[in-house]
Amino acid sequence: MDERILQKILTKEYGIDSPSLEFLREGGSHTYVVNGKNKYLLKVIGSAFSDTARQSISIMRYLEGNGFLAPKTMLTKSGEAFFETETDGEKKLIVLMEFIDGNEPDMEICAADVGGLVGRFHQLMEKYPEDTVPKEKEFFIGRYLECLRKKNYPRIAEYEELGERLWDKVKYLPQGKCHGDLHRGNLLQNTDGQIFLVDFDTVCRAPFMFDVMVMCDMTDYFNLKLEDIALTKEVYRKFLSGYSGYHALSREEISSFPYWVAIRHFQLQATILEIYGIDCIDEGFIDGQLWWLNKWQETTEEFF
Known part of the structure; x- marks a missing residue:
C-alpha cells in the first residue's frame, strides 16, 4: 500500500499531523513505525488475515480494559479500533498501536x-x-x-x-x-x-x-x-x-x-x-x- 495513502489516512482518521513511516517487516501484514508527535506501530492487514486481526484487536482491547500490560490500540477519530479501506480491489485493515520501546527480557x-x-x-x-x-x-x-x-x-x-x-x-x-x-x-x-x-x-x-x-x-x-x-x-x-x-x-x-x-x-x-x-x-x-x-x-x- 502506497505510503502516501497511509500518511493521509493517519492524518485524516487518527489526527496525526505530518507522520513519517519507517518500514519494519512483512509477514501476515505490513508493519511500520510511525513517527509523529508520538511514536506508534502501524499494521496494514490484508483480507486473508482480517478475521485473525479482528480477534487480536478485540483481545488487546479486552486486556487493556483490565489493566494488563499489552500494547494499547489507538482509536480513530470516530472511536473505532481499526480503519477499513480498499486498495487494488482488496480490503485492508489499518491498525494503529502504541509503540513499546523495549527488548526481549532475560x-x-x-x-x-x-x-x-x-x-x-x-x-x-x-x-x-x-x-x-x-x-x-x-x-x-x-x-x-x-x-x-x-x-x-x-x-x-x-x-x-x-x-x-x-x-x-x-x-x-x-x-x-x-x-x-x-x-x-x-x-x-x-x-x-x-x-x-x-x-x-x-x-x-x-x-x-x-x-x-x-x-x-x-x-x-x-x-x-x-x-x-x-x-x-x-x-x-x-x-x-x-x-x-x-x-x-x-x-x-x-x-x-x-x-x-x-x-x-x-x-x-x-x-x-x-x-x-x-x-x-x-x-x-x-x-x-x-x-x-x-x-x-x-x-x-x-x-x-
Missing part, C-alpha cells in the same frame, strides 16, 4: 515476573467473552506426521509411535484460552522494567501448559545439551513461582512439561513445512530431529 533474571504476567493473562482470558479456535491432536501431532507421509520418510513408524505416546500423556490436561505462540520474542521489557505481552494473532483454545512450556523451554532446537536442560529446569521453577499467584496448575500439569517440549518439535516442524514447503528439509534433518527427541526422553526421565 528469562534467567525475569522468569518469576514473566510467570506472573502469563498467569494473569490466562486468568483474564478465562472471562474473555468470545470463542477461540481449538487446537487439538491434529494441530500438535497430526500435521507433522502427514508431512512425513508425503515425504515417504522411511522411519515414520517411530514418529507415529512417539506421537501417540506423547499425546496420551497430555490429552486430558485442562484447556483454556491461550496465547498460542508464547515465545520470548513476544515479550518486550521497557526502560522502566515493565514487561509487555504482544502479538495475539494466534490466541486459541489449548492446554495451558503449551503456553507455559514454550516460554520456559531454554533448550537448543538442534543441539541438546545438559546445561540447557539444567537452565530450563531453573527457569521453569522461577516461572511457576510467579505464575501460581494468578493461575493454578495441578501436579499433573506441572509434571507434563517434558512431554510438551517434545510435542513442540512436532508442532513447530509442521508449521515450518507449511510455510516453506515439505522440501525445505531432507531425510538427514528429520533423522536429526528424531535423535533429539529420543535423547530428550532419555535425559529427562526424571525431569524433576
